[in-house]
Amino acid sequence: MSPVETPTLVNGRSVAINGDGTTTLLSFLRDSLGLMGTKEGCSEGECGACTVLIDSQPVTSCIYPALAAQGRTIETIEGVHEGADLSPVQKALVATGGIQCGFCTPGFVMTLTGLLRKEPNPNADEVAESLAGNLCRCTGYSQIVEAAMSLSEPEEET
């Protein structure tokens, strides 16, 4: 009777989710899978440090139940690299000085990765709006927006 469940993928690898109803996706990623790149900041879905992508949508993993992610495709900071290279978003953040202490960076990388996948040519307002749920106490945000804008492919002028 029970249908075959769709596998849960974390960075392309099939995983079995464990935990009970209150286990957060963040805790599962860090404590069960050892993926320490996703950070715990506020624990209340306010700061965005724990942002991961679920089916390409950014989600604060600190308030998302691990078991709710069953059968879905999850991407974390550990999965964004391209071979031995950093991802374009990571490179842009390094180039513009969009990283200082680095604690918030994985969350910013994931949100920007989701944004550029959905909208390859965002303007500065769209970048800022997409980052509304990611807090950074170091950079003042300008360099982070600059990093995203350096990846925005302007549409051909006609």
Next chain:
Amino acid sequence: MKFRRSSEIDEVLSFLTELGDEAQLLAGGTDIMIQLERGEISAQTLLHIERVAGMRGITENGRLTLGALTTHSDLARDPVLCDRYQSVAHAASLIGSWQTQSVGTIGGNVCNASPAADLLPPLLVHNTNVLLASQSRGERELPLADFVVGRRTITREPDELVTGFSLDSSADRTSDIYRKVGRRGAMEVAIVGLAIRLSVDQEGTISDARVAACSVAPVPFRAHSAEQALLGTKADKEHVDAAAALLVEQAEPIDDVRATARYRRMVLPRIFESAVTECRSRATKDLS
């Protein structure tokens, strides 16, 4: 805590019949997970309904129906809502952040029944009915004002599931607007939220007026006396001021971490005046 997942409405209803209030329904979890962690709510079983088939989406057939699992992101970018239910789309776009909007649902926002719920004023001005289903009662519809009846208090029976919301059909020479006051643009809980829907006749006289506010009382409410004061007018200053005074009179704001009651009483009439002007101007734009 146990965790049960379902993707079929019928199965959810039988779980609810079996578990009643031992079950806590869970969709995107943006409120529930925080409240569980804080010990503000408790349950033996989380009933995960985020992916139940047929409960996410927007359909227009006379009235407008919003599935309970429609996310804030869905609402904010839907072309019908952005055109003719602007207050709903705009309010959804102001909830939390992208992360909140990508999983948070309209059903969750309504059932959480926060005094500051951004979607409640827009839904109230569209005369929204809540659609409920259960095995014992079948389907029923309740006006939103009879569903959200107190701070974090709703009249859902323990075996019932909110399946969606039914809004008034749109009308000619009609517009709606949502205004939110907060200290910043992101992750903000409203200090004051205000929705207005106005219809005008061929002469630009207001023929239907609906006003609702949140964060200025324990429950978001319709301001019927303010609505009456706008009816039959062209939103001239005298009548708008009178309506604003009636709105403030009906509000019962409190001092809290976000603002004082005094500030709320000061800002409410100001945004009311500007929102009425903007909304009427949009409603009259098709008059020749």
